[in-house]
Amino acid sequence: MAPFVVGNSTKVQSLNADQLDGLDSSAFTSGGGQFFSAHVERVQHGAQGTLLAVPGALTLQYECLSTPKFAVLPSNLDVAYDWEGHAGFFPRRSQAMHFAETDSPLFVHILASRPMSKSGDLPILVDLEIAAGWDAATSTCTFEAVGERFDA
Numbered sequence: 028m029a030p031f032v033v034g035n036s037t038k039v040q041s042l043n044a045d046q047l048d049g050l051d052s053s054a055f056t057s058g059g060g061q062f063f064s065a066h067v068e069r070v071q072h073g074a075q076g077t078l079l080a081v082p083g084a085l086t087l088q089y090e091c092l093s094t095p096k097f098a099v100l101p102s103n104l105d106v107a108y109d110w111e112g113h114a115g116f117f118p119r120r121s122q123a124m125h126f127a128e129t130d131s132p133l134f135v136h137i138l139a140s141r142p143m144s145k146s147g148d149l150p151i152l153v154d155l156e157i158a159a160g161w162d163a164a165t166s167t168c169t170f171e172a173v174g175e176r177f178d179a
Contacts, residue, residue, distance in 0.1 A: 033090040053169070060177040064153075079172045084153045085139055091168035095159035096127040097135065104139040111135075132160040137174075152177040 065079040067089075075090040078097075088098040099106070106120040111128065126135050137155040155174030162169070 055079075060175050062136055062175050064171075064173040066169075066171040068167070070168040070170065071169075072166045074168075076159075078170050079155075080174050081153055081155075081174070084151055084176055085155075087155070087157065087172055089159065089168070089170045091161075091170075093161055094127050094159050095168045095170065096125060097157055097159060097170075098132070099124045099126070099137060101139050101155075104141050104151075107138045107169070109136040126157070128159070132158060133134065134158050149178060 028158070044157065053080065061081075063081055065080055066079060067076075069132040070089070072091055073101070075088065075149075077086060078089045079087040081087075083102060085099055085101040088100065090096040090098075099108075101120045101121050103119055103121050105116070105118050106124065107116045108124070108126075110126055111134065117124070120139075125132065135157040137153070137157065139153040139155070141151050153174060154178045155172060157172045160169045161167075
């Protein structure tokens, strides 16, 4: 049996669970988030384009070759990735990052963030899963991405 039962929403004096973790609830992000997804299939060999653009954060481009390729173009973000068991981190990345896999399919997890800055940039977080595959029988590619952007 529990030590006590709560039967209403009245705040009990000296029983403040709000700071059990050492942080006040106001320390957490209260902004909104956006869900993004994109999927293209039967992309012809040699074709390229933009799969997904997360405004103010990053753009995801693709190229269909017998080795499907992705380019992630971040907008001055800290970028961490996990690609087929290889991990990396790039602080304040603005240059393109390229991913390709000779053994289809290709899976990449991207986590990009920007903390609050002195110049007034608001913090953001982008969590993105990317996948690509090559179909040798039809000489086409499939690309997809799904993720979320969180703002402060």
